[in-house]
Amino acid sequence: MTSPNSPNSSRRSFLKNTGQLLIGFNLLPLTFCQSKSEILDGGISSGSQVRSSMGSDIIDSWIRLDAEGKVTVLTGKMELGQGIRTALMQMAAEELDVNMDIVTIINGDTGQTADEGYTAGSGTIERSGASIRKAAAEAKFFMVNMASEKWDESPENLSVKNGLIQSKNGKHKISYWELLDGKFLEGKVTGNAPLKNPKDHTLVGKGILREDIRKMAQGEAFFVHDLRLPEMVHARVLRPPSYGSILIDLDKESVLALPGVLKLVVDGRFIAVIAKREYQAIKALEFLKSAAKWQTEPLSPQQADLFSEMKKKSLPPQQVEEAKHINTIIGNSPQILEATYLRPYQMHASAGPSCAVAEWKDGKLTVWTPTQGVYPLRSTLSDFLGIDTKDIRCIGLPGSGCYGHNGADDVSADAAFIARSFPGKPVRVQWMREDEHAWEPYGSAMLLKLKAGLDASGKITGWDCGIWSDTHSTRPGGKAGHFIAARHLEKPFEFQPGGFSGGSYRNSSPLYNIPSKNIVLHNYKGPLRTSALRGLGAYGNIFALESFMDELANLAAIDPFEFRIKNLDNPRAIEVIKTLKSKCNWENRDQSGRVGYGLAFAQYKNSASYFAVVAEIHKSPTGGKFRLHKLTGVIDSGQCINPDGLKNQTEGGMIQSASWTIMEAVQYDANGITSKDWNSYPIMRTNDVPEVEVHIIDRPKEKPLGAGEAAQGPVAAAIVNALSSLLDKRVYELPLKDYFV
Incomplete structure (x- = not known):
């Protein structure tokens, strides 16, 4: 039978x-x-x-x-x-x-x-x-x-x-x-x-209220952090002071004598404590910080030398898009412009630290995880723990939103490794704030060098782009070395990055109708851990591209809306820009010199949603600084499934991008990451958030297009363009915190 x-x-x-x-x-x-x-x-x-x-x-x-x-x-x-x-x-x-x-x-x-x-x-x-x-x-x-x-x-x-x-x-x-x-x-x-x-x-096409937002607003159990299972225990992981630190000594006996401590897991420089209650685990972790002795290796290059080192020590160039004789084409143009733009390392900065729960029982592993890919996580855990994928079940639960590769996979690996050492009970692992800030994979710093020519009518004749960037994707893909825990074991797993991804040059090719475009990527292995952050390289590339377009419009003495339309032949792109011009009342804008306006546009990945935005910046009445007053955006995502959801996505992306652009940059020195809390890595608070207005162009007969990352790059460029109009000089480096109140 x-x-x-x-x-x-x-x-x-x-x-x-x-x-x-x-x-x-x-x-x-x-x-x-x-x-x-x-x-x-x-x-x-x-x-x-x-x-x-x-x-x-x-x-x-x-x-x-x-x-x-x-x-x-x-x-x-x-x-x-x-x-x-x-x-x-x-x-x-x-x-x-x-x-x-x-x-x-x-x-x-x-x-x-x-x-x-x-x-x-x-x-x-x-x-x-x-x-x-x-x-x-x-x-x-x-x-x-x-x-x-x-x-x-x-x-x-x-x-x-x-x-x-x-x-x-x-x-x-x-x-x-x-x-x-x-x-x-x-x-x-x-x-x-x-x-x-x-x-x-x-x-x-109808606005359906999101049940997940209701649960979050009412404080109901919703996140993996809220999961409580019978007989669940709690664990915390002690991270080294910096990437290259080596464990010299650890007072294990004193830790094990602390109230509620059930077990101390030590394998190489991976150290974790398991306790009956979460507070006991946190207290034990604090004790561990003084009980462990480390030898550290300095980070290099220093932050002040990062961008110069990028150009000196990049890998052999990769031709992304080739235009022969680009230097001659641009050189023969009546007007020529050249500029370099800098983007710093940036965090996901998830409001809640990463958390996961794992249980090892009867030779099988179950992990409740906030990962963005349960199957890739499962295959990587299989490599890490040396067990068959059929004996691993990964159950996805919401975590603190990140839009990219934050600590979710690492904390899941932590939980799985610790649970195997403590079978029969669910083990809950939550990172501390300093863990999240210091050990998550960041969005890569980037250097972008652009050069272009204009003809007498204001059309772009040629475009030359150089990109210097670390990788934008080191997500777990079956190799255990992608987990921080796996690299810290006595017998460590080697990190195998698998090459650099196309994320570095995402949106580097202008959608504009330019006859000759030359794009070269210079991959660079930087000092900090990097991976996918919302938009990947598109954020840096569009910041540079659309800031440069504004400079070109000024050089041609053409209105920034009209300049972009003149260099476009994509009807949907043109409609988005024209709609924005109408919605932001461009013709009647304040031209007193107290308010600055900046325009930017892109189609995400040149294949997903079209998005255009105007940033409005006001001079502070109390001094020489500025405040972001309003962002007005227009998005075309093809057929709109849920207009409320599309606006949620776009508004959130606009605010996050504004925070990156104005405030955010990872700070580090020879001893490691110094941005370990919200004071050393500030993000936009409620009082800083500008007025945000989003208009949708719905196209029911077209296929739906991805919208989650459409706003990231254009908002950065729009803010820079608005600020530059008030300063009467161009700004080329992010973040802009020195200019804003």
Whole structure:
């Protein structure tokens, strides 16, 4: 007799046992079953995997209709605060023709969802959303055809409303769930199932309130930090003073004698303490700081020498885009401009320190994690711990939003490693603030050198761009050396960066109609740990590109709006800029000299959302400094799924970018990172936040475009352009804190 947990178990039997309909891409074998309680709580309780993955290259989406009249959407993508839970449920509910109140979603669980890699690059709605939409349409298509055969009526004579199929003459009606009647309906998405006409949409394009925001606003348990499991213990990790520090001595006995301490984990320079209560773990950590003796190696180069060293010690140049004779083309132009721009190292600066929970039980590991990729994390933990991926389950839960690679994967590795040394109980690990600031991977410092020529009419003749940057992606991808903990063991795992990514030159190629463009990347291995920060290199590249465009407009003596339009042939880009000009009342702006205005525009990755913004800066009445007063933006993300969500995304990106641009830079010296708290690394506070206004150009007939990172670069350039207009000189280096109150 076949075991119900066997891969060969009948899918029809599975449906009878679980009352679920699964429609997906590349239908995966159901290797495990999941209890009802696990389904209801979204996989919070630990247990065996529900199904296996067919590989990280496969993107599939699932729709589950359970026997209780509910719909569950399953996606491998993680909710990071960008609102994808609501948007993806809207897309599924729209195609299924069901109400939102019966739809739930499960995000990122290697035991339940498909492998969709990382949630990154503003790609969830474009890719995962499209897959979910097709899967939902396929489910409806099959069920309408089942009803058609049952009643011997043409599918064209049937309609669906809130999961109820009925004939137009009113003779027949049946719900999806009654129609299934315990039968399993399976099928790959064929592409034959028609998608709803946008003019018939009732949910997509509508502002649906986000349940996650309500929970956060009301202080309900929501984050991985809030997770409490039976018999859970607490751990803290003692980090070395700096990257190259070596442990010389440690007073272990005194630490173990402290109240509540259960175990001290020491492996090389990885040191962690486990205690019954969190406060006891923190007290033990404070004691450990004095109990450990370290030998340190100085960081080099020093901060003051960073940019000069970048140019001296970069790797051989990489040609990104080539224009032969670019120097001659620019040199023959009537007007020539050249400038260099500098971006510092910047933090994710997550408001809440990274946290994860792990349990090692019966040779299997379960990790509750805020990672942006449960499957990449699982494969890297497999390498780190030397166990098979089938014995690891990673369950994604919201963490403190970061939009990039912060400490989420590292703290998950910490928890997993510590849990293996203390089996049978869940181990909760939370970083301290100084851990988060000093050990997270930063956004790379960048040096950008631009040169361009103008013809007599104000059109750009040639564009030459040089980029100096460290890597923008060292996310875990199966190699344990990407974890800080793995590098600190007695037998350390070597960090294998896997080369430099294209993130360094993201958005370096202007969308403008320029006949000759030459772009060269100079990779540089810098002194600090770097990885993905929202927008990757696009933030630095657009800051430089759009600041340079403003300088070119001034050189040509052309209005900055008209200059950009003159050099564009993309109709959607032109419409975004023209719409912004109207919305910000550009023609009637204050030209008294007390207010500065700056324009910037980009299409993120030259393939995602179009975004244009005007920054308005006021002179301080009390002195020679300035204050950011207002940001006005216009975004075109194709079909808008949820206008409230799109505005949330864009407003948040604008404020974060303003904070980076005005305030943020990682400080370090020979002894390590000195930006270890909110005083040494200030971010924008509520009183600093400007008025923010966002206008949406909705295009229901176009595909949805990624929007989460569209604002980062343009806002930086707009602020710099506004400030420069008031200073009567150009500003080339970030941050701008010396100019602002």
